[in-house]
Amino acid sequence: MLCGALTVAWPLVGRVHEQPEDALKAVFPGADVQRKPVYLSKDEQKNIGEAAGVELKSRFYTFYQASKNGKIIGYGTFVTDRVRTKEQTLFVAVDPSGKVLDVRLISFFEPEEYRPPDRWLALLKGKSLNESLQPGKDLPAMSGATLTAGATSDTVRMVLALVKAKL
Numbered sequence: 001m002l003c004g005a006l007t008v009a010w011p012l013v014g015r016v017h018e019q020p021e022d023a024l025k026a027v028f029p030g031a032d033v034q035r036k037p038v039y040l041s042k043d044e045q046k047n048i049g050e051a052a053g054v055e056l057k058s059r060f061y062t063f064y065q066a067s068k069n070g071k072i073i074g075y076g077t078f079v080t081d082r083v084r085t086k087e088q089t090l091f092v093a094v095d096p097s098g099k100v101l102d103v104r105l106i107s108f109f110e111p112e113e114y115r116p117p118d119r120w121l122a123l124l125k126g127k128s129l130n131e132s133l134q135p136g137k138d139l140p141a142m143s144g145a146t147l148t149a150g151a152t153s154d155t156v157r158m159v160l161a162l163v164k165a166k167l
Contacts, residue, residue: 016107020078023091023104028066031073036063038166051129052161054154061162066093074101075167077159083151086110090152092159100127103156114145116152124152129160 018026024033040048040059049056063077076093086109093101103121108114123139133156135141135149142149 015109017105018091020091020106023078023106024064024066024076027076027091027093027102027104028064028074031066031068033064033066036065036075036167037061038063038162040166044165048161048165049158051165052154052157053132054158056158063162063167065167072096075163076101077162078106079155079159080107081151081155083108083110083114084147088116088148088151090155092156094160094163098128098160098164100124100156100160103152110148114148116142116145116148120149121152124156127156127160129157129164133157 038061040056040061042059045056045059061077063075065072066074066076074093074095076091078089078091080087080089088108088110089106091102091104091106093103095101103124105116105118105121108116120139120142124133127133132138133153135146135153139149139153
């Protein structure tokens with residue numbers, strides 16, 4: 001009985017930082033946003049993973065294509081991945097030329113001290129797949145959050161590779 005009471009009273013670690021709909025509106029204000037499913041063959045999954053330098057765990061992704069006045073202004077997707085033992089969800093937006101428009105933290109369930117700061121995420125803007133995006137080399141290391149930096153960088157490279165190959 002006491003164990004159940006402690007479980008309910010124990011504060012949850014992590015939280016939702018932004019609602020997905022709000023992220024889409026913030027990155028693509030006033031745009032017409034349409035879902036765009038992306039299906040990969042096994043060969044595409046392997047090749048895109050190699051291009052990104054990460055293993056693609058899925059063969060299906062849901063992208064959002066944003067347009068204004070009939071012209072595509074960008075693509076975005078929500079990616080949930082494990083950082084250490086818990087998950088983070090990022091919204092990664094890419095412009096039609098293959099450069100990062102924005103990276104937004106949607107949810108983070110690791111301890112708060114491992115959370116990627118907004119100023120660090122902003123450093124990813126304008127980056128392309130031609131850049132390795134390695135924390136500690138191409139990007140500043142995040143003290144005490146090495147796994148978060150690596151997971152975030154991997155996610156961004158994966159999205160860039162998917163956009164380049166499929167959109």
